[in-house]
Amino acid sequence: MSKPTPTSRETYRHFLPISTRWMDNDVYGHVNNTVYxxxxxxxxxxxxxxxGALDFERGATIGLVVETHCNYFEPFVFPERVEAGLRVARLGSTSVRYEVGLFREGGTHAAAQGHFVHVYVDRVTRRPVTLPDALHAALAPLVVAAD
Incomplete structure (x- = not known):
């Protein structure tokens, strides 16, 4: 298995600043891996x-996480601002592979990066469903070519 390398900021399509919290740090003095x-x-x-693609209270379709992964390159600590970059690596008929890069404020390379896969299902039956049009339309601008 080859060692992963940090992705660069420009490969992500959407960013959200997230402040670390006092309780995010663990006894080793950095943000605990579960917080990522x-x-x-x-x-x-x-x-x-x-x-407008997710109504988590009443929507007929919900996303269930079926796979996750994270690589850690540099620790975050409190107080620090994380800039979470988002892209879509695969937009399937019933599932989406989201990729996230976590950057230091203004950083050019990810301090951590990973992915998770959502399978979209009917809220009641929990059976896979075709991605709703609104979800597909919202995610299309985030799609990037595979590395």
């Missing part, structure tokens, strides 16, 4: 809500 996944969820869901 919270940042992933935050940038994706903030984008979807603002784009």
């Amino acid at each position: 996944y919270s940042y992933f969820d935050t940038v994706v869901n903030e984008y979807l809500i603002r784009a």
